Amino acid sequence: MENLKAKSFELRQNVLDMISRAKGGHIGGDFSVMDILVTLYFKQMNISPENMDDEDRDRFVLSKGHSVEAYYAVLAAKGFFPIEEVIENFSAFGSKYIGHPNNKLPGIEMNSGSLGHGLPVCVGMALAGKMNKKDYRVYTVMGDGELAEGSVWEGFMAGHQYKLDNLCAVVDRNRLQISGSTEDVMGHDDLQKRIEGFGWHVIQVNGNDIEELNAAFEEAKTVKGCPTAVIANTIKGFGGGDVMENKAAWHHKVPSADEYEQIKKELAARKEAALHE
Amino acid sequence: MNKIPNRQAICDVLMEEAKTDKDIVVLCSDSRGSASLAPFAAAFPEQFVEVGIAEQNLVSISAGLAKCGKKAFAASPACFLSTRSYEQAKIDAAYSNTNVTLIGISGGVSYGALGMSHHSAQDIAAMAAIPNMRVYLPSDRFQTEKLFKALLRDEKPSYVRVGRNPVEDIYSEESCPFEMDKAVAFVDGVPSADTASWADEEFDAAIIACGEMVRPAVEAAALLKEQGRRAVVLDMYCVKPLDVESVIQAASRSKAVVTAEEHAPFGGLGSMVSQVVGANCPKKVINLALPDAPVITGTSKEVFDYYGLNAEGIAKKVMELI
Numbered sequence: 001m002e003n004l005k006a007k008s009f010e011l012r013q014n015v016l017d018m019i020s021r022a023k024g025g026h027i028g029g030d031f032s033v034m035d036i037l038v039t040l041y042f043k044q045m046n047i048s049p050e051n052m053d054d055e056d057r058d059r060f061v062l063s064k065g066h067s068v069e070a071y072y073a074v075l076a077a078k079g080f081f082p083i084e085e086v087i088e089n090f091s092a093f094g095s096k097y098i099g100h101p102n103n104k105l106p107g108i109e110m111n112s113g114s115l116g117h118g119l120p121v122c123v124g125m126a127l128a129g130k131m132n133k134k135d136y137r138v139y140t141v142m143g144d145g146e147l148a149e150g151s152v153w154e155g156f157m158a159g160h161q162y163k164l165d166n167l168c169a170v171v172d173r174n175r176l177q178i179s180g181s182t183e184d185v186m187g188h189d190d191l192q193k194r195i196e197g198f199g200w201h202v203i204q205v206n207g208n209d210i211e212e213l214n215a216a217f218e219e220a221k222t223v224k225g226c227p228t229a230v231i232a233n234t235i236k237g238f239g240g241g242d243v244m245e246n247k248a249a250w251h252h253k254v255p256s257a258d259e260y261e262q263i264k265k266e267l268a269a270r271k272e273a274a275l276h277e
Numbered sequence: 278m279n280k281i282p283n284r285q286a287i288c289d290v291l292m293e294e295a296k297t298d299k300d301i302v303v304l305c306s307d308s309r310g311s312a313s314l315a316p317f318a319a320a321f322p323e324q325f326v327e328v329g330i331a332e333q334n335l336v337s338i339s340a341g342l343a344k345c346g347k348k349a350f351a352a353s354p355a356c357f358l359s360t361r362s363y364e365q366a367k368i369d370a371a372y373s374n375t376n377v378t379l380i381g382i383s384g385g386v387s388y389g390a391l392g393m394s395h396h397s398a399q400d401i402a403a404m405a406a407i408p409n410m411r412v413y414l415p416s417d418r419f420q421t422e423k424l425f426k427a428l429l430r431d432e433k434p435s436y437v438r439v440g441r442n443p444v445e446d447i448y449s450e451e452s453c454p455f456e457m458d459k460a461v462a463f464v465d466g467v468p469s470a471d472t473a474s475w476a477d478e479e480f481d482a483a484i485i486a487c488g489e490m491v492r493p494a495v496e497a498a499a500l501l502k503e504q505g506r507r508a509v510v511l512d513m514y515c516v517k518p519l520d521v522e523s524v525i526q527a528a529s530r531s532k533a534v535v536t537a538e539e540h541a542p543f544g545g546l547g548s549m550v551s552q553v554v555g556a557n558c559p560k561k562v563i564n565l566a567l568p569d570a571p572v573i574t575g576t577s578k579e580v581f582d583y584y585g586l587n588a589e590g591i592a593k594k595v596m597e598l599i
Binding site for chain 2: 055059103109110111112113114116117120121122123124125126127128129131132150151154155157158161162
């Protein structure tokens with residue numbers, strides 16, 4: 001079995017390179033969401049370049065589209081496009097590697113970037129799965145700041161109304177957004193009770209722990225009659241060490257040359273440690 | 278007088294097609310009655326999705342369904358659909374290029390006395406400004422039926438606005454020339470979708486209209502004929518993509534152009550026609566439209582009459598111009 005924990009730090013290094021070269025991006029959320037994406041793409045979903053047009057494939061929408069750098073790193077690792085090409089061209093003039101997901105690229109189902117769209121779109125995808133009697137599962141990943149968008153709660157309502165047990169919504173609960181603490185900007189605690197109040201099954205995990213995440217997704221598959229939300233409690237900037245972790249400023253900060261080296265060193269050390277666990 | 282509103286014609290087409298096409302899905306936001314789609318919901322419950330009063334959800338769910346092979350038809354009052362869910366139309370339908378047809382019902386001032394909250398006098402401008410979003414305003418039930426049959430065959434996003442009330446027939450079972458994205462020209466009262474058929478004609482004026490303004494435009498041409506003036510009328514149901522070829526031909530062969538639309542004065546059919554005429558065959562273009570203000574209280578007819586959006590008003594404007 002591939003060491004996915006080590007892989008997640010390697011992919012964060014790709015993100016660091018993309019953003020440093022382009023001088024722009026949303027690195028804090030990329031680092032917090034990475035383990036969620038790695039778990040979904042390498043342990044859960046049957047999505048690959050070989051089956052990307054197959055009607056039975058699982059569906060994924062990155063609702064927090066600003067974490068596109070992490071998404072590119074994972075899709076590249078899955079073989080959808082070369083990582084070197086992404087790092088070279090991310091956000092450059094005329095590039096197809098735009099700063100938010102675009103479905104002209106292989107592996108990307110829906111364009112996103114405006115928050116609060118992913119869950120309602122996934123409700124439609126899950127409904128289609130039920131109508132067509134398909135077994136595929138539908139996943140979306142939202143940010144926690146995103147939960148202030150009213151359309152998210154329209155999606156929660158509809159997911160329950162149509163008993164979409166083939167739908168799983170993940171919240172990257174890193175507790176920080178661009179202006180600061182989510183609880184200061186627009187609070188979401190107690191998030192579990194809120195989502196349960198909408199009729200969903202809710203599981204809380206350490207969202208930077210691939211084993212815990214994987215167990216949650218396995219549990220979600222056994223839940224019948226309602227959708228599941230996974231509240232993935234993460235650390236914004238996870239993997240970036242003291243320089244980056246839990247600092248709102250890193251929402252879209254570009255690392256200086258010194259910071260780049262420190263973060264790179266930290267990622268390498270964590271990857272090394274993961275390989276020897 | 279025909280008693281079938283265009284929304285009813287939409288339901289009839291979808292019900293007929295849904296018998297054999299299980300991928301057709303109709304979505305409503307507590308609007309199945311207003312949209313005349315209640316019979317569809319009753320006859321095809323497996324192909325009907327109710328989202329409640331949630332227009333943003335309506336459009337996003339439609340896009341998700343469409344992305345998984347469905348042909349989604351989302352119907353909601355045009356006033357809410359075109360602005361409440363504008364961003365979902367922009368991103369989930371148009372930008373993501375999903376097979377979603379947005380049906381704006383009770384468009385324009387259909388809701389008359391209910392006030393500005395229920396009027397959609399900005400929907401053409403809003404929707405036409407979105408790349409990859411097409412905008413259609415069919416004029417009568419026969420054209421509506423042909424348009425929806427055409428939309429069922431393609432897989433691209435579009436916005437269709439229809440009114441609430443029955444509109445008098447313009448076409449008939451026997452005569453409803455239709456070609457997708459091609460205006461219908463009325464020359465001496467006879468409709469044709471073939472621009473070559475009137476390429477050598479000369480006119481005093483071109484009247485270009487869409488939706489509920491086509492009928493008064495055709496009637497205005499008849500009034501002008503009584504006064505010895507000849508006008509070509511274009512039923513520009515395809516506001517976007519605008520049939521540029523027909524606009525240029527009509528304008529080139531006329532002394533002046535008058536447009537008529539149930540829409541605010543900016544960003545609608547009149548603006549688009551003016552752009553095309555200005556760039557290709559400059560001459561005077563007058564846009565008849567609703568005012569840039571909340572419209573006066575009244576039924577659709579009372580409102581149209583008040584602002585001169587009727588046969589007499591259009592004919593009068595043409596006479597002033599020429």
